[in-house]
Amino acid sequence: MDLNNTKLDLGNNIINQLKNFQQKFKIIQKEYITTAEMNILDNNCEYYGISKRMLMENAGIQAYNEVINHEKQVENTTYAEIYLFCGKGNNGGDGFVLARHLSNPHRVNVVLLNDEDEIKTQESKENFDIINNIYKFGNINIYNLKKDFEQLFLNISYKLDTIANEDECKKKILFVDAMLGTGISGNLRYPYDKCIESLNLLKNNVNYNNYIDIISLDTETKGLISDKIITFHNYKDEYNEDNFNNLNSSEKSNNKNKTILKEIGIPDYINYLIGIGELKSLSKTETDSHKGNNGRTLVIGGSKDYYGAPIFSAVAASKIVDVVTVATVIPVAIALKNYPELMIKEFKGEYFNKHHVEELASISKNYDSIVLGCGIGLNPNTKEFLEKYLNKILSEKESMPKLIIDADAIKLINPLDSDDLNKNLNEKNKELYIKLFTDKNIIFTPHKGEFEYIKPILKELSDIYQSNIVLKGKIDIVFNKNNIKLNMTGNAGMTIGGTGDILAGLIAGFSAKNDPYVSACAGVFINGLAGDYLNKQIGYNYNSRDILNVMPKILHNYLDF
């Protein structure tokens, strides 16, 4: 099964192939999505044309359907009043959409937790404006909680008393929690904290309890006890991490039982596509930074046979981090004199060998990320060097930089005792490749041929591998034990020499200060984007140096680096 033999028509056959790939390498996707991943998905939806405005409308309609179902749950119960507590983020935006749909025929009270001019996003503002335009005609009241707090909760208690007294008519009041969703950070600020307190008080009041329903949109705002959570797209329990983990098992299952998951128009395959989201999630260059703050990368590579590879890799990394050192052997170091932006650490000899291990291992811990392998060659001394070097730095776990293992290094560390790739893995350096493949800070960047050296190891360690693999090809596959994504950028022009070295350098640059998996995704994406940009300008007449030259422009276009 090979994703790269697909015809241009991607269709769902690529998803089936992806599923086969997942099975083959026992990639188990998590059942829920984290906030960071949701934000990446948001931006990727936008990148592929599914706007946040569309998603918000879908969320609001899905919530509307659920509210109506919930209302009907008890025989001829109706919501005499609905209060939607709306925050200033997009969770609040969902509330505005829901209010619009509920306002006919329900009586709807939109309660702003912040002032109108604090509403954060365009899509949320637009949905509030609609409410503002029609509320005179619809059954809609608008409150500003900071101004109306006392009066509002007095009104609510009065209405609850009235309903409680007319018991026979089965009326209820619905509170919708559209205060905070996945954008919550830290402890609740006023008036969110007081609002939650007041709602919980009302809910716990025996005189009112039967006449109140509380429904949370997307996530339960911290501290609120709601009857139902309508969450969108993937179930998010990472958001509830603080109180989710504190919940005991029965509460946890209750949390899940009261959560209903609604799809909002994000097609499943978008989860598998790399887009602008990964790039945007990377930490930005700190403005008031001093040298080294924005990452330090070490490139270990080069040999008598290849001197260009480590340079391509190092120059690529230098577009992202502010300190790049090339550790290489003398024939390459001479060529590096023309690259003043790079620091050089020179080692005697024409190939790396075991005498270089001590010194190189000791300087390695001063770096945030390391590229290992570009142009390093297949000399037997180098194989011995790699095994000793890797064993040494992998034994010092605490200061382990992110490690990108590329090109010949992938071949050299292969634990097979012969070139016959189907032979069993030999015991000789088994503990080395177990260390290598169970470290989530390690990223392998094989092309198809080099992947043959990795496959048998992944098979044997299929239950425990944690490292990241970038399987380069027409469609790049970036995966680890719990994630798999495809990269669609790039074109046939990218097969020129050096693009793999550039990719390794970009991933090292990104991963110096960011999550290794996301950095690997961002690396293949931006590398292909640069190639596509050049392809549009000059067809296939570009080389790796051209890619390096346009990289700052591409990075700037897509990132506020």
Ligand SMILES: NC(=O)C1=CN([C@@H]2O[C@H](COP(=O)(O)OP(=O)(O)OC[C@H]3O[C@@H](n4cnc5c(N)ncnc54)[C@H](O)[C@@H]3O)[C@@H](O)[C@H]2O)[C@@H](O)CC1
């Ligand atoms: N991700 C998606 O695909 C979709 C997301 N949608 C909604 O968008 C939400 C995420 O929107 P946002 O990222 O704007 O985040 P939120 O809507 O959760 O709001 C975040 C804002 O609330 C404020 N805030 C954060 N923590 C606070 C605290 N402790 N006390 C007081 N104020 C606090 C901050 O100013 C922040 O800007 C989701 O939960 C979901 O409801 C929907 O529109 C559907 C589509």
Ligand SMILES: [K+]
């Ligand atoms: K909420």
